[in-house]
Amino acid sequence: MSTIRIGTRRSALATTQAGQIADRLRALGHDVELVEIVTEGDTNRAPLAQMGGTGVFATAIREALLAGRIDLTVHSLKDLPTAPAPGLTIAAIPPREDPRDVLVARDGLTLGELPEGAKVGTGSPRREAQLAALGLGLDIRPIRGNVDTRVGYVRDGALDAVVLAKAGLSRLGRTAEITEAIDPVQMLPAPGQGALALEIRSDDAALYDVVAAFDDADTRAAVTAERAVLAALEAGCSAPLGALAEVSEELDGSLEISLRAFVGRTDGTFDLRRSVTGPVDRAAQLGDELAALLLEDGARDAFESPNGDPPDPAPGGVLPATATVTPIHPTSAAEREQ
Structure with missing residues (x-):
């Protein structure tokens, strides 16, 4: 097989995730190149909810994949639209990192220890x-940016705390900065949080055979x-919706979700939580139920x-989405920031 070109966003987290898959492929004897792709989510600094959320980090990468400029992409699964992309296949979803959200706060504080009025980003x-x-x-203060930017707001005193995904900090080797892993009873993660999706062209049978092993x-x-919950509610990935499924083995050896x-x-005036259980082979149906x-x-x-008001306008100018593709050096990719 020729060199496998993995498309990735330029952020440290994205390139670290892609680099981990690249290392696994290299261990199997494959040549791998990381290719940087600029997405709308990288160039548009408006809040994700104002951009529609769904697909802002994936569309340009998928276009490059369909065009044959790359062979494989490593998505954060929570960023992917739920609808299938024609011509593309998610060939593998590797073992998931811890899906919980975490707090990074000043003075080592936990959620319960933050004073009333504390600024949380x-x-x-x-x-x-x-x-x-x-x-x-x-x-609650709206923020955007990479991990360094967000944690920097706490370090510089602009915010008392920020909430991030534990999976990202784990992959970056920065779990020491976590002051609390938030129990899902208090905060359910985004659907797919902590999981990666390895996507290829549907007609690339040779690469599918390689990647499917992951x-x-x-x-x-x-x-x-x-x-499935997300899709059935027709809610984008920026909607106020959380979901978490856990697989366990029953006494008879069967697997249950x-x-x-x-x-x-977002103003706390509506809070609805429900749950279901069932066999693992009915995963999608359980989500629908x-x-x-x-x-x-x-x-x-x-x-x-609740009041019918439109969202506030995005601050600053909005840059057009691009699909610029530039090869980058695999060893220096993880040092780059979005």
């Missing part, structure tokens, strides 16, 4: 809604259930503004 409506639902009186059946079942989900409003239960109990209200 997040760019996620899902996190904002669940923080508001806790009733801690926090002052697939983890339990992780695929869990994220299938979570993303426990699936829970949250929908809410949980979505139906949420809708029956009023979930649609979570996606409507």
